[in-house]
Amino acid sequence: MAHFPDNPGFTAVLRTIRMEGDIADLELEGEVPAELDGAFYRVHPDPQFAPRFADDQFFNGDGMVSMFRFHNGRIDFRQRYARTDKWKLENAAGRALFGAYRNPLTDDESVKGQIRGTANTNVMVHAGRLFAMKEDSPCLLMDPETLETHGYTTFGGDLDVSAFTAHPKIDPDTGNFCGFGYALAGPLTRECAYFEIDPQGAVVRRAAFTVPHYTMLHDFGITPDYAVFNVSPWSSDMATLAQNRPHFWYDRSLPFYIGVMRRDGDGSDMRWFRLEPSVCGCHVMNATQDGTKIHLDLPVSETGSLPFSPTGMAPPTIRRR
Ligand SMILES: [Fe+2]
Secondary structure: OOOOOOOOOOOHHHOOOOOOEEEOOOOOOOOOOOOOOEEEEEEEEOOOOOOOOOOOOHHHOOEEEEEEEEEOOEEEEEEEEOOOHHHHHHHHHOOOOOOOOOOHHHOOHHHOOOOOOOOOOEEEEEOOEEEEEOOOOOOEEEOOOOOOEEEEOOOOOOOOOOOOOOOOEEOOOOOOEEEEEOOOOOOOOOEEEEEEEOOOOOEEEEEEEEOOOOOOOOOEEEOOOEEEEEEOOEEOOHHHHHOOOOOOEEOOOOOEEEEEEEOOOOOOOOEEEEEOOOEOOOOOOEEEEEOOEEEEEOOOEOOOOOOOOOEOOOOOOOOOO
16 A cells, blocks of 8 residues: 655645646636647656655655646646656556665665656756756656657767756757756766757757766856856765765855856866855856856855755664655
């Protein structure tokens, strides 16, 4: 019998749904303008099976994609799982096989080495496909009408990255999809890439860089000429994973870095600006440029703001079902 953890990550507004389906012609309050013709997409973590660990984090759940299709003054609803490699393997087994968030050491032996992505963080239509994204795994392609999953893509071999951001930016002038990947040489590594994909789906820019220390590189900013990264002192190490503690913790001994590079270069021009110890919870508000002067709008605090990512070294916890 399915048994989900009795904690805030799986109850109340975060309780699981686990239901795929279609509803034609939703009941509405008010009116939808007849000329409105398009779709609103959303994705949320919705674990297919009860997690292997009682203190699992809710954003370790499988991505469930919803589409609200507006046309002729009505709205049709469709909801499907992003059928990742993980989803397929667990569906065939009838139970969870992958373990704790961002910790491959906790996986069942039968899925060692498989892509752990859940595609649960963001969805966006680009170049005729729905991109379903999670920052620790490649880009999953889905059909924007049927929500059928096509699978992970390397963009014709031009972008064979193990991790693909869930917070891309669309350049308003070119329509390019601007993104990045981190920990590309394996868990906890510092190797990163910046890339741009044009509106036809071709990879037109590619750069490589290395962050000063491993971090959760969750979001970034672009200006017409520059890509701007914030390397907050989120940290992790193999001991953390081996003891199955929360992957990320805030190491107050580390500096905070802002990195700036040209978008049309190869990454070798990256400049790192070192700031006083502080931390950005997750997200970038905006970035603009005035010539070569860049303005970055970023929420920063002296204490960590993520309840699931402790400050300092987290106390050892043993995760049990
Ligand atoms: Fe985010």
